[in-house]
Amino acid sequence: MGKRKKGCFSYRNFPYSALNTDLYELTMAAVYFEKGMNEKATFSLFIRNYPPRRGYFVAAGLNEAIDFLLNLSFSPDDLAYLESLKIFKSNFLSFLEKFKFKGDVRALPEGSLFFAHEPLLEVEAPLIEAQIVETALINILHFQVLIATKASRCYHAAQGRQLIDFSFRRTHSLQAGCHVARASYLAGFAGTSNVLAGRLYGLPVYGTMAHSFISSFEQEIEAFQAYAEIFPERTILLIDTYDPLAGARKAAQVGQEMALKGYNLAGVRLDSGEMASLSQRVRRILDKAGLNQTKILASGAFDEYKIKQLIEKGAAIDAFGVGTKMGVSADASYLDMAYKLVEYAGREVLKLSPGKATLAGGKQVWRFYDNKGRFRHDVLSLKDEFIPGGKPLLKLFLKAGQLQLPLATLEEIRNNFFLEFSKLPEKFKAIDFKGPFYPVRLSPKLRRRQKALVQLVKKKELGES
Amino acid sequence: MGKRKKGCFSYRNFPYSALNTDLYELTMAAVYFEKGMNEKATFSLFIRNYPPRRGYFVAAGLNEAIDFLLNLSFSPDDLAYLESLKIFKSNFLSFLEKFKFKGDVRALPEGSLFFAHEPLLEVEAPLIEAQIVETALINILHFQVLIATKASRCYHAAQGRQLIDFSFRRTHSLQAGCHVARASYLAGFAGTSNVLAGRLYGLPVYGTMAHSFISSFEQEIEAFQAYAEIFPERTILLIDTYDPLAGARKAAQVGQEMALKGYNLAGVRLDSGEMASLSQRVRRILDKAGLNQTKILASGAFDEYKIKQLIEKGAAIDAFGVGTKMGVSADASYLDMAYKLVEYAGREVLKLSPGKATLAGGKQVWRFYDNKGRFRHDVLSLKDEFIPGGKPLLKLFLKAGQLQLPLATLEEIRNNFFLEFSKLPEKFKAIDFKGPFYPVRLSPKLRRRQKALVQLVKKKELGES
Numbered sequence: 001m002g003k004r005k006k007g008c009f010s011y012r013n014f015p016y017s018a019l020n021t022d023l024y025e026l027t028m029a030a031v032y033f034e035k036g037m038n039e040k041a042t043f044s045l046f047i048r049n050y051p052p053r054r055g056y057f058v059a060a061g062l063n064e065a066i067d068f069l070l071n072l073s074f075s076p077d078d079l080a081y082l083e084s085l086k087i088f089k090s091n092f093l094s095f096l097e098k099f100k101f102k103g104d105v106r107a108l109p110e111g112s113l114f115f116a117h118e119p120l121l122e123v124e125a126p127l128i129e130a131q132i133v134e135t136a137l138i139n140i141l142h143f144q145v146l147i148a149t150k151a152s153r154c155y156h157a158a159q160g161r162q163l164i165d166f167s168f169r170r171t172h173s174l175q176a177g178c179h180v181a182r183a184s185y186l187a188g189f190a191g192t193s194n195v196l197a198g199r200l201y202g203l204p205v206y207g208t209m210a211h212s213f214i215s216s217f218e219q220e221i222e223a224f225q226a227y228a229e230i231f232p233e234r235t236i237l238l239i240d241t242y243d244p245l246a247g248a249r250k251a252a253q254v255g256q257e258m259a260l261k262g263y264n265l266a267g268v269r270l271d272s273g274e275m276a277s278l279s280q281r282v283r284r285i286l287d288k289a290g291l292n293q294t295k296i297l298a299s300g301a302f303d304e305y306k307i308k309q310l311i312e313k314g315a316a317i318d319a320f321g322v323g324t325k326m327g328v329s330a331d332a333s334y335l336d337m338a339y340k341l342v343e344y345a346g347r348e349v350l351k352l353s354p355g356k357a358t359l360a361g362g363k364q365v366w367r368f369y370d371n372k373g374r375f376r377h378d379v380l381s382l383k384d385e386f387i388p389g390g391k392p393l394l395k396l397f398l399k400a401g402q403l404q405l406p407l408a409t410l411e412e413i414r415n416n417f418f419l420e421f422s423k424l425p426e427k428f429k430a431i432d433f434k435g436p437f438y439p440v441r442l443s444p445k446l447r448r449r450q451k452a453l454v455q456l457v458k459k460k461e462l463g464e465s
Numbered sequence: 466m467g468k469r470k471k472g473c474f475s476y477r478n479f480p481y482s483a484l485n486t487d488l489y490e491l492t493m494a495a496v497y498f499e500k501g502m503n504e505k506a507t508f509s510l511f512i513r514n515y516p517p518r519r520g521y522f523v524a525a526g527l528n529e530a531i532d533f534l535l536n537l538s539f540s541p542d543d544l545a546y547l548e549s550l551k552i553f554k555s556n557f558l559s560f561l562e563k564f565k566f567k568g569d570v571r572a573l574p575e576g577s578l579f580f581a582h583e584p585l586l587e588v589e590a591p592l593i594e595a596q597i598v599e600t601a602l603i604n605i606l607h608f609q610v611l612i613a614t615k616a617s618r619c620y621h622a623a624q625g626r627q628l629i630d631f632s633f634r635r636t637h638s639l640q641a642g643c644h645v646a647r648a649s650y651l652a653g654f655a656g657t658s659n660v661l662a663g664r665l666y667g668l669p670v671y672g673t674m675a676h677s678f679i680s681s682f683e684q685e686i687e688a689f690q691a692y693a694e695i696f697p698e699r700t701i702l703l704i705d706t707y708d709p710l711a712g713a714r715k716a717a718q719v720g721q722e723m724a725l726k727g728y729n730l731a732g733v734r735l736d737s738g739e740m741a742s743l744s745q746r747v748r749r750i751l752d753k754a755g756l757n758q759t760k761i762l763a764s765g766a767f768d769e770y771k772i773k774q775l776i777e778k779g780a781a782i783d784a785f786g787v788g789t790k791m792g793v794s795a796d797a798s799y800l801d802m803a804y805k806l807v808e809y810a811g812r813e814v815l816k817l818s819p820g821k822a823t824l825a826g827g828k829q830v831w832r833f834y835d836n837k838g839r840f841r842h843d844v845l846s847l848k849d850e851f852i853p854g855g856k857p858l859l860k861l862f863l864k865a866g867q868l869q870l871p872l873a874t875l876e877e878i879r880n881n882f883f884l885e886f887s888k889l890p891e892k893f894k895a896i897d898f899k900g901p902f903y904p905v906r907l908s909p910k911l912r913r914r915q916k917a918l919v920q921l922v923k924k925k926e927l928g929e930s
Contacts, residue, residue: 019661020639022631023672026660031695037681081664087699127681134675138634139642146637166487169603170799172611172637173644174485177604179637195491196484199546207488210599212806215814216502216592220926230496234552240818242926272818324799333798334635334789341677349680353705353737461685461707 016071018099019078021135026082029128030092039345041127042362042383044119045137046340047145051332055428055437058152058417059112059120060183061144063407066397068136069101102401103129106383106394108365110408111186111416113424115438118365118380119394120145120337127344134339142337143176147183150304150329152421154322155188156429157304159311162319164206165192166299167327180327186414188421193321201410208236208269208297208321215241224254228265232258236267236297239282244273248282252289259290267295269321275300276313283316295319303330304431348453359446360453366390374423381443481536483564484543486600491547494593495557504810506592507827507848509584510602511805512610516797520893520902523617523882524577524585525648526609528872530602531862534566537598567866568594571848571859573830575873576651576881578889580903583830583845584859585610585802592809599804607802608641612648615769615794617886619787620653621894622769624776627784629671630657631764632792645792651879653886658786666875673701673734673762673786680706689719693730697723701732701762704747709738713747717754724755732760734786740765741778748781760784768795769896813918824911825918831855839888846908 032038047057074082074096082088082096103125108114120141123130154163165184168177174196181197191204198205209227217223220241228235237254239247248268255265268286270278279296286294298310299321307320324330340358341349348360362383368390370376379387396404408416421429428438442450497503512522539547539561547553547561568590573579585606588595619628630649633642639661646662656669663670674692682688685706693700702719704712713733720730733751735743744761751759763775764786772785789795805823806814813825827848833855835841844852861869873881886894893903907915 017661019664020633020642021660022633022658023660023663023670024658024674024678025672027672027692027696027699028674028678031678031691032681034695035691041677041681043677078664082660085663085670087696131675131677134677135634136639139636139639142635143637168487169600169804170607170802171604172608172793173641174601174604175640176638177485193487193489195486195488195547196482198488198550199484199543205488205550207490207492209489209493210596211816211818212506212508212596212599213489213493213496215806215816216497216506216809218812226496226500227492230499231492231552234492241816242922243817246927272821328637328793328798330798333793333795337635339634341680344681347683351676351680351706352708353676356737457707462711 016068016073017078018072018074018096018132019081020139021132025132025134027087029131030088032128032131033092033095038126038128040124041130041341042343043123043130043134043339044342044363045121045123045141046119046338047116048336048338048356050116050437051335053431053433054149054332055430055433055435056113056115056149056424057145057335058148058187059108059114059145060110060148060186061141062107062110062121062397064144064179065121065137065140066105066403066407068140069105069133069398070401070403072099072101072133074099099129099132100401101125101129101133103398104396104400105398106396108393109395109413109416111413111420112393113375113420114365114393115378115440117359117440118378119363122362122394124362138337138339142335144179144183145337146329146335147180147327148187150326150332151184151187151189152417153304153431154307154320154326157307157311157431158320161311161317163189164319164321165189165194165326166321166323168192168194170324171327177327182410184326186410187417189322203410208267209238211238211241214238220247221250221254224250225257228254228258228263232261232263233266235265236269237265238269238271240270240272244270244278245281245285248285252285252291255286255291255294256289265291265294267297267319269297269299271298271300275317276310276315279316280314297321299323301325308431348449350450350453350457352454352457359442359450361446361449363446365393367393369423374425375438377439377441379441379443380446382446382449385443385445387443481533481538482543483537483539483561483597484546485604486597490597490599492552494596495553497593497596498557498560503591503593505589506595506806507808508588508595508599508804509807509828510586510588510606511584511803512581513801513803513821515581515902516800518896518898519614519797520895520898520900521578521580521614521889522610522800523613523652524573524579524610525575525613525651526606527572527575527586527862529609529644530586530605531570531868531872533601533605534570534598534863535866535868537564537566539564564594564597565866566590566594566598568863569861569865570863571861573858574860574878574881576878576885577858578840578885579830579858580843580905582824582905583843584828587827587859589827603802603804607800609644609648610802611794611797611800612645612792613652615791615797616649616652616654617882618769618896619767619772619785619791622772622776622896623785626782628654629784629786630654630659630791631786631788633657633659635789636792642792647875649791651875652882654787673732674703676703676706679703685712686715686719689715690722693719693723693728697726697728698731700730701734702730703734703736705735705737709735709743710746710750713750717750717756720751720756720759721754730756730759732762732784734762734764736765740782741775741780744781745779762786764788766790773896813914815915815918815922817919817922824907824915826911826914828911830858832858834888839890840903842904842906844906844908845911847911847914850908850910852908
């Protein structure tokens with residue numbers, strides 16, 4: 001395959017480097033190391049607040065996060081780089097050389113629904129290990145939750161119409177494009193245009209044709225005919241390069257030519273213009289030509305809002321190519337996800353920063369259902385409490401760095417999402433959701449302990465009594 | 466270093482796979498292949514419109530894009546995957562086995578400023594090569610331009626105060642985090658917290674401490690003292706875990722203890738609260754303790770708007786940690802970047818889709834300057850025109866797949882940005898820019914040719930005369 005040129009500037013071969021971290025994780029670790037502070041710490045990863053119009057989150061990214069933890073290390077080159085910074089002492093670098101993640105991880109299975117303040121994942125590990133993995137754990141889980149949640153909203157808006165991920169060209173990096181393909185598939189999409197994601201995750205891949213394909217031929221209809229000749233069983237013609245109705249008439253002609261040869265024109269694609277009436281007119285052109293089986297696919301700036309609007313206007317669209325706005329979660333491009341120390345060396349801890357106060361202690365989430373099996377409310381408890389009548393949601397995935405449960409396949413995760421989503425009361429799925437929020441209560445014990453601890457910390461740190 | 470576990474679900478070792486593409490690029494390529502259509506094509510990569518409040522773009526990502534093109538191939542496993550799809554014929558797969566990019570690339574040097582409709586890059590290559598690289602080229606350049614542009618706005622707002630990239634935990638993937646660190650550095654940031662990006666791109670790395678560091682100690686001041694002991698030359702104390710003013714007083718005490726040992730407390734960090742008055746009060750506490758050299762660093766939801774607002778309010782902040790909102794370009798999380806066929810086999814082509822019409826033909830951008838050396842206007846011409854008095858901006862980087870110019874180092878790129886930014890008239894840098902836009906004119910020849918071609922295409926495709 002030829003020798004690969006060494007590039008000095010690209011991200012590659014580093015996915016499991018423990019350098020995927022913020023510098024302060026390492027400087028803090030160095031202080032812990034010098035001070036002999038490496039007792040068991042519990043960190044809780046959760047989302048502080050809902051972004052606008054969101055009333056739930058879809059758990060996603062756990063397989064990737066666990067894969068990262070299981071394979072994490074500092075390579076000799078990583079260590080040489082750290083040494084070159086002249087910040088760290090050699091005994092600490094020797095410690096990093098042997099670094100492996102040997103902690104426990106409890107988490108929500110992917111595809112589950114969860115709510116603000118609920119831990120998506122908790123790490124219980126020697127302090128240094130738990131600290132160093134902070135940046136990467138947030139990064140991996142934040143992005144897949146963000147996209148799975150956004151995609152689930154598109155899935156809800158589309159009311160059963162097929163959705164394809166078309167976002168690869170404008171996701172935030174190539175790696176992001178693969179994660180988007182995965183996260184949107186697990187939240188109800190039918191597949192992706194992203195070929196690498198197809199290979200990596202076994203996703204169904206879909207494609208049509210670009211405007212450049214049309215214009216590289218002397219005439220639009222020649223382009224249609226050439227495609228139909230080479231791919232008669234998977235032809236979707238892009239009809240808006242010059243004029244969508246003229247394009248639809250040419251597509252109908254090609255569809256009839258295909259029918260004579262025993263083939264079915266699979267679809268046409270609209271990528272611009274006012275699609276509600278346009279799609280209806282295209283539908284009539286196709287139907288008149290006897291092409292009732294030919295689907296209309298639409299693409300171009302779609303998201304849950306535009307999908308909902310077009311369906312309400314009666315658009316004759318069978319499938320949507322959903323691109324950039326889903327792939328960057330454009331209306332809410334980040335979540336307020338945090339990873340906070342809640343317990344160290346058996347002592348529950350918290351922070352009191354304005355607007356960012358945390359709940360101390362390792363936790364469990366208990367879900368309660370109504371008599372139709374729908375979510376009624378959740379209770380957030382301390383980790384070792386038992387809350388009768390509730391279902392505990394966090395499961396132990398890693399114990400002392402060893403996998404305890406087989407990781408779910410993507411199909412299992414997707415089925416879990418469908419099941420969970422069917423149990424979420426409709427009001428929380430509203431595209432323009434404004435609250436009231438799904439009820440998450442604190443257990444009496446958690447509430448009491450939190451109150452006592454806040455008083456203790458205020459007394460100790462602020463001299464308040 | 467131990468054997469790495471094979472994961473079935475992660476993005477790795479695939480950065481140069483030609484599968485980093487949309488399926489339609491490959492199906493179109495298969496049709497071109499069958500039809501013997503592989504003459505020279507020119508594709509132009511440009512941004513159609515400005516997102517809200519933007520009046521310019523910063524060129525970025527070219528080194529990565531060229532690295533991608535130079536190393537691109539289909540591996541045996543990639544080809545086996547494509548074969549498994551049962552879409553492609555074996556003679557086409559054999560063709561892909563030998564696939565290399567052997568085309569020409571003309572582009573704006575990184576760090577340059579450019580404007581809507583102007584090509585950032587043009588590819589001239591056999592049609593199949595030029596088509597297959599579309600998705601990855603847009604992906605790579607889109608993201609780095611997006612972030613460099615956003616970062617340049619923060620740089621402008623900060624009026625010389627130091628900016629550090631703190632975004633790694635919430636960028637869209639780990640790879641995105643490294644690209645953000647690079648793109649923000651080239652557009653004026655001083656460095657990053659991202660250690661891997663530090664290693665990859667030779668960036669200065671910075672770090673302070675987290676709230677977890679504070680709370681892992683019994684008392685806040687113990688945490689401060691421990692850090693000062695281990696890193697006396699680089700101590701920045703996070704003071705808002707429990708109460709920022711109480712934290713500032715403890716930091717001042719530690720700073721005085723450090724001074725007795727001959728060290729200088731480098732800084733304190735504020736991460737929450739109303740920072741204008743808070744920073745002034747912290748400044749007074751530090752000054753009163755004789756710590757006039759100790760800097761105040763602020764972090765927490767910063768972007769160009771919040772930076773500008775706090776500076777206007779007289780905040781006593783010396784440096785900003787700028788995180789999520791820059792790293793996802795939250796107020797404009799994507800650009801309307803496109804890669805369009807403009808010429809095939811010597812024939813100029815275009816599309817007429819509503820709102821997405823393109824200008825035919827390969828192009829050059831000519832910049833004109835006023836007598837103070839500032840940008841006055843640009844002229845967009847056909848590639849081979851000469852526009853007297855203007856400076857041509859697109860340079861030939863690849864010819865027949867071979868590098869023609871040494872790729873600039875990141876320092877050179879950053880210096881180019883500083884120079885270019887100094888020449889952009891202030892009105893286009895406004896944080897709340899609303900227009901009028903920087904003037905980009907079409908050359909008379911381009912205008913005439915475009916008009917004639919639109920008429921020709923309308924006649925041919927729509928039967929208009």
